[in-house]
Amino acid sequence: MARLRGAALVLPGVTWLVLFFVVPLAIIFVVSLGQRGAFDRVDLSSPNFNNYARAFDPIFLPTFVNSLRYAAITTILSLAIGYPIAYWISRYGGRRKALLLILVMLPFWTSYLIRTYSWMIILRDNGVLNSLLQAVGLTHEPLILMNTDVSVILGMTYGFLPFAILPLFVSIDRLDSNLLAAGRDLYASGRAVFLHVTLPLTMPGVIAASLLTFIPAIGDFVTPDLLGGPQTTTIAKNIQELFLEGRDWPYGAALGFILMVVTLGGTLVALRTLRREVVGS
Amino acid sequence: MSERYDGSTIDLEKALVRYMVERQLSRRELLERIARVGSAAALAPIIAACTGASTPSPAASASAAPPSTGAGPTPSPSATPVPSPEAELFIFNWTDYLAEEVIESFEAKYKTKVTQSFFSNTEEAYAKLGTDGGGYDLSFPISVDVPTFIESGAIVKLDKSLLPNIKNLGTEWSDPGYDPGNAYSVPYMWWTTGVGYDSAKITDELTSSKALWDPRWAQHISMLDDFQEVFGLALIQLGYSANTDKAAELDEALVLLKQQKPLVRTYSTDTIATLTSGDVWIGHIWGADRFAIQEVNENVLYYIPEEGGVKGSDTVAVFSGAKHPIAAHLFIDHILDAENSAANTNLIYYMGPNAAAKEFIDPAILEDPTINPDQEIVDKLEELLNLAPALRDEYLKRWQELRG
Numbered sequence: 001m002a003r004l005r006g007a008a009l010v011l012p013g014v015t016w017l018v019l020f021f022v023v024p025l026a027i028i029f030v031v032s033l034g035q036r037g038a039f040d041r042v043d044l045s046s047p048n049f050n051n052y053a054r055a056f057d058p059i060f061l062p063t064f065v066n067s068l069r070y071a072a073i074t075t076i077l078s079l080a081i082g083y084p085i086a087y088w089i090s091r092y093g094g095r096r097k098a099l100l101l102i103l104v105m106l107p108f109w110t111s112y113l114i115r116t117y118s119w120m121i122i123l124r125d126n127g128v129l130n131s132l133l134q135a136v137g138l139t140h141e142p143l144i145l146m147n148t149d150v151s152v153i154l155g156m157t158y159g160f161l162p163f164a165i166l167p168l169f170v171s172i173d174r175l176d177s178n179l180l181a182a183g184r185d186l187y188a189s190g191r192a193v194f195l196h197v198t199l200p201l202t203m204p205g206v207i208a209a210s211l212l213t214f215i216p217a218i219g220d221f222v223t224p225d226l227l228g229g230p231q232t233t234t235i236a237k238n239i240q241e242l243f244l245e246g247r248d249w250p251y252g253a254a255l256g257f258i259l260m261v262v263t264l265g266g267t268l269v270a271l272r273t274l275r276r277e278v279v280g281s
Numbered sequence: 282m283s284e285r286y287d288g289s290t291i292d293l294e295k296a297l298v299r300y301m302v303e304r305q306l307s308r309r310e311l312l313e314r315i316a317r318v319g320s321a322a323a324l325a326p327i328i329a330a331c332t333g334a335s336t337p338s339p340a341a342s343a344s345a346a347p348p349s350t351g352a353g354p355t356p357s358p359s360a361t362p363v364p365s366p367e368a369e370l371f372i373f374n375w376t377d378y379l380a381e382e383v384i385e386s387f388e389a390k391y392k393t394k395v396t397q398s399f400f401s402n403t404e405e406a407y408a409k410l411g412t413d414g415g416g417y418d419l420s421f422p423i424s425v426d427v428p429t430f431i432e433s434g435a436i437v438k439l440d441k442s443l444l445p446n447i448k449n450l451g452t453e454w455s456d457p458g459y460d461p462g463n464a465y466s467v468p469y470m471w472w473t474t475g476v477g478y479d480s481a482k483i484t485d486e487l488t489s490s491k492a493l494w495d496p497r498w499a500q501h502i503s504m505l506d507d508f509q510e511v512f513g514l515a516l517i518q519l520g521y522s523a524n525t526d527k528a529a530e531l532d533e534a535l536v537l538l539k540q541q542k543p544l545v546r547t548y549s550t551d552t553i554a555t556l557t558s559g560d561v562w563i564g565h566i567w568g569a570d571r572f573a574i575q576e577v578n579e580n581v582l583y584y585i586p587e588e589g590g591v592k593g594s595d596t597v598a599v600f601s602g603a604k605h606p607i608a609a610h611l612f613i614d615h616i617l618d619a620e621n622s623a624a625n626t627n628l629i630y631y632m633g634p635n636a637a638a639k640e641f642i643d644p645a646i647l648e649d650p651t652i653n654p655d656q657e658i659v660d661k662l663e664e665l666l667n668l669a670p671a672l673r674d675e676y677l678k679r680w681q682e683l684r685g
Contacts, residue, residue, distance in 0.1 A: 039412075039429060039432070059678065059681050059682045060681070062685035063681075063684075124559055125558065125559040125560045126559035127559075142559070144500050144546075146546075146547075147546050229546055229547045230542050230543075230545045230548060233684045237684070238685075241508075242677070245507075245677060245680075246673060246677045247670070248670070
């Protein structure tokens with residue numbers, strides 16, 4: 001009876017996962033086995049893996065490296081900026097903890113697209129930042145900020161930072177402050193306590209934050225497309241072009257599926273090594 | 282009895298015209314058929330279609346809708362039937378692409394309610410239109426896509442007897458390559474792709490597309506994020522066709538574009554944003570976007586490169602799933618009217634293919650060589666074609682190599 005009730009409780013979740021994750025994934029996989037037919041429709045009459053062979057084309061290497069690079073830098077920056085914020089809210093937030101967390105999530109009240117457009121207004125040649133720098137006298141010519149690595153990484157870090165702060169906060173907030181006090185009692189410096197007590201104990205939060213940042217970042221299309229320039233093309237842009245401009249859905253689906261498998265595989269490997277290290281230490 | 286007869290006459294007349302449109306019959310063919318087999322036999326399928334519940338159109342079933350022709354009690358179907366359009370018409374269109382007054386005059390003239398829905402890019406539009414119009418009667422496919430729409434059966438052959446104003450088209454538009462004889466589509470407006478630049482930042486008077494390769498403006502040059510446009514520009518500059526199928530010419534264009542890439546600030550189709558942001562001083566732009574740009578920065582000038590440029594055109598076509606085909610035909614005829622065509626041009630600053638409209642077009646538009654270029658320039662413009670899939674892959678592969 002209890003088991004039955006349990007099954008009923010997870011049913012919505014499982015249904016959701018199947019409908020919106022497993023089914024689309026299966027559709028992408030099936031489409032990737034087909035080929036482009038008449039009127040650019042998907043032709044599934046003779047399924048094969050040719051699109052996968054095509055997808056390992058060296059022309060996708062630079063864009064894949066770009067995607068990896070942006071995702072990695074965004075993750076590192078989000079952790080570096082997010083950890084102190086989460087730590088501060090947890091330790092010193094006091095009564096205002098809830099309010100501070102709401103402030104972290106506040107940007108989500110505005111569409112991501114609009115917030116990205118505001119970055120364009122801030123970063124462009126006659127934008128807010130350049131005007132400010134020139135008014136103060138720090139620069140005389142506008143700095144080229146838009147359409148560069150800087151604008152892409154800035155935009156992505158800005159966008160993904162809340163995804164890092166929230167799991168970090170949960171993890172840090174659960175940390176027993178007696179353990180930190182014990183560390184200090186045993187003559188550890190503040191730094192040593194952080195490195196040997198705080199950080200290892202909040203590692204699950206760090207891992208969760210990394211995954212929540214890295215995975216969406218590697219597939220991010222909007223930010224590099226809007227804030228980027230000629231040198232910032234990502235693999236997601238290539239996939240979009242294969243679908244819309246090449247009108248070759250099977251080819252695009254194959255490239256998309258590979259990206260998904262690589263991301264998933266990489267995540268699992270990273271998770272295992274990290275967990276072993278955390279548990280081992 | 283006589284009352285019933287009146288009602289069915291109205292319905293019959295509408296059904297007759299719809300039947301002709303659906304079967305691509307001209308009035309003369311119908312008359313010939315009547316002469317051959319007798320009116321009862323010739324009209325039988327129409328009467329059946331009219332009385333049967335197979336495809337009731339709102340107009341045919343709504344006896345309240347008055348026929349615009351003021352049909353008498355016993356009109357003979359063999360007399361030239363002025364077509365009675367259906368009571369509704371659904372148009373799927375670009376935003377601000379039809380003058381409000383043109384729609385209003387159509388609604389008043391034919392007592393047909395026009396409902397417009399809008400799209401902002403062709404991918405979105407074509408996805409919704411599908412292969413039958415997706416519930417819309419009329420839309421505005423780009424000319425290069427017309428062959429695909431014809432092949433897939435998405436658009437129907439036009440009944441020219443309902444389009445007397447088609448005579449207003451200029452001769453150069455009467456037999457376009459994408460749709461010989463305008464059998465399925467009618468050209469609506471045409472435009473060019475060229476170069477826009479901020480004359481406050483760039484004081485030279487520019488005429489060539491090579492200006493987009495000028496290192497003096499490094500990091501302030503933009504190109505469209507559209508592989509056919511970008512390769513088209515490079516190919517034309519090299520003296521080749523913008524639609525070349527020769528790999529060597531494409532490779533040459535790729536080399537040229539790779540030389541340009543370090544100077545390029547961004548590949549973007551949002552040129553209204555880039556050219557007004559201060560980031561871009563000179564950009565490869567769709568000619569019509571300059572008006573929106575000039576609203577923000579009046580210093581921006583536009584030119585068609587002396588090497589030649591890319592032109593495009595939109596058509597208007599009736600979709601196969603159209604529930605209001607007569608209204609759709611009449612609407613096309615309405616916008617082919619010289620004054621209506623001019624009203625649209627005066628609103629959107631695109632030249633139409635309508636030769637008769639010229640006398641009603643704002644002289645300022647006619648005198649603008651970037652909107653209404655001399656024949657010598659027009660002859661150098663090339664329309665981008667819908668590339669065969671294998672050739673499109675060749676372009677896209679090089680484009681992705683360039684962008685990588």
